[in-house]
Amino acid sequence: MAANAQTIETVEGLAGEYKYGFVTDIESELLPKGLSEDTVRFISAKKGEPQWMLDWRLRAYKAWLRMAKEKGEPGWAKVSYPEIDFQDIHYYSAPKKKTLKSLDEVDPELLATYEKLGIPLKEREILAGVAVDAVFDSVSVATTFKGKLKDLGIIFCSMSEAVREHPELVQKYLGSVVPVTDNFYATLNSAVFSDGSFVYVPPGVRCPMELSTYFRINEAKTGQFERTLIVVDKGAYVSYLEGCTAPMRDENQLHAAVVELVAMEDAEIRYATVQNWYPGDKNGKGGIYNFVTKRGACRGARSKISWTQVETGSAITWKYPSVILQGDDSVGEFYSVAVANNAQQADTGTKMIHMGKNSKSTIISKGISAGKAQNTYRGLVRVMPGAAGARNYSQCDSLLIGDRCGGHTVPYIEVKNRSAKVEHEATTSRISDDQLFYCRQRGLSEEDAVSTIVNGFCKEVLQKLPMEFAVEAQKLLGVSLEGSVG
Amino acid sequence: MLEIKNLHATVDGKDILRGIDLTIKAGEIHAIMGPNGSGKSTLSYVLAGRDGYNVTQGDILFNGQSLLNLEPEERAREGIFLAFQYPVEIPGVANATFLRSAVNAVRKHRGLADMDAMTFLKTAKAKMKQLQMDEKFLQRAVNQGFSGGEKKRNEVFQMAMLEPALAILDETDSGLDIDALKIVAEGVNALRSPERSAMVITHYQRLLDYIVPDVVHVLSKGRIIKTGGKELALELEAKGYADIVADAA
């Protein structure tokens, strides 16, 4: 309830400016632009990686070279942008002071940045029960709360640390959900990923707090290639939150992350994202290219993976968090809000691959388009021959603001088992003058009216988010739709 | 309180209001009656400042200040409330959330602090009790799936929470059963005070038995063709509009 009032304040305070558009002045170590085998070796060496990890990266790099030569970037999504020059990007950037033992050692400038971002990193936030792994450009800065988690046998650390300290787990699961050669960007990520988060929850353990990562791209002309791997063992549970911002810059920046989730028997993973990368200016100058591969595997029977995303930022979003339902009676969920305003382009959706018997999936997608933006839901529901009794329910709603934008729904349904039940519903609506006038007659400004109506439209998804995140997401929706009417 | 002077307005280029003069003093209740399509709802929209309703001549003064350059939300915050003839549905937005934003927008304008959630709930529940509305309506989406009568009652509930200086009720009695009519009328009467005024648009004199007006106007083809006391409503009920409209022509 308070969220709306806060939305109002935020909207008024920001007057349409991208709130996270500041640049932090920190000395950083920056690898010269360009991509070659040496780049890959440099990154690997910088992180003190074992040989197997370097070999893995090099395999990916070779595969990527082949892909780049044969087909280039994927062209099937409904997005358009000039070809990316992969030699014009820095593949490694890190704040200079390193090897941190505690938060006190973190660069105060950096901590100030996190404070500006509203990330819970210090003592008082720890009270709020959030453990944060903050990734700044390419390096994981500090992971709070480790000790408490350790007592429970939960591992929550940066990917680099996991490679060094838990090689058996990383080797076993890395690339097991998103294979090295899965797609162009995932393959690139496999070669040059710089950091990210790693989580392991042992059998039967319910992680007592929300784990959270905050990504920020600070350096100009930097690509961010994080790699996240979450493995939840039998009967265990974790809820994971991810937030993203980037400073305002005129040139486009590439973000090509890979997230892999593995849920064993009776395990449950909830993964929530609030993505607010810089979307570029009104005319489409600048902004983040958000080309992300996220996939979860429900390996065990009765396992459950739930993706919730609120995508308000980025110039281009290309993202399909998916679930492979291998276990019998496993459950996959996808709840999504995607906003595209001004010149933003979003092509996002999910894939639900049913393999296990009686596996169930639910897809709720809310697409909001304003300005001259294009917003596409692209989803695949595939029921394999062995998935007797599989069920899917999909609901894709588009909301249009103004008449220059577009909302598109592209569902692919492939059913190879007769006992499966797949339902798909889609609606397109517009914010009506009647609704706007009704709200304004009650005293709400036009912008608050839009924000109120949009929040109502997204309610089913927003209520899936943890409380603090839901409030943040509501604010973001208001801010990102600033100036979309009138 | 409200002074309408020689008001002309067009909708989609069509002249709908063609020279309305009307003054409502503080504390007064005026009833507006008139045939279908005579311009009653249009008048209410023009007063509330709806886009697309263009004033081509005349002026509207509210407490001495012209409303013509004010946005709808500014007029609302100044204390003008319109109970819609056809209340609008807003899917997914809880009635309570919506109304609290509205209450706080008005409070902010008056330099008051936000009403906190607890106080809001307490006040809302008390008002709902008066209107014999189920508290469940607080959590339901604004007007969504409400019956015709429930929507009307919800309008009166919002009005009770916002305590407007000038309430415009556009056929709030249509679609209400007899008991509901009494309850809603009591809701309106509860707001009656020397500082508040109301404009009650209705087709039925029955409502005016409960909300007794100081003045009754008859609107026809965008003009006020007759003004009288409460007895004018009775006369209309008995004879219809034909004679008056013929006299005016």
Ligand SMILES: Nc1ncnc2c1ncn2[C@@H]1O[C@H](COP(=O)(O)OP(=O)(O)OP(=O)(O)O)[C@@H](O)[C@H]1O
């Ligand atoms: N957008 C529009 N374009 C053209 N004509 C319009 C438009 N909106 C309203 N009108 C016309 O204006 C006239 C007045 O309409 P209005 O709704 O104000 O009547 P009313 O007195 O409220 O009628 P009722 O008693 O049926 O509610 C009608 O003839 C109506 O058709």
Ligand SMILES: [Mg+2]
């Ligand atoms: Mg009417």
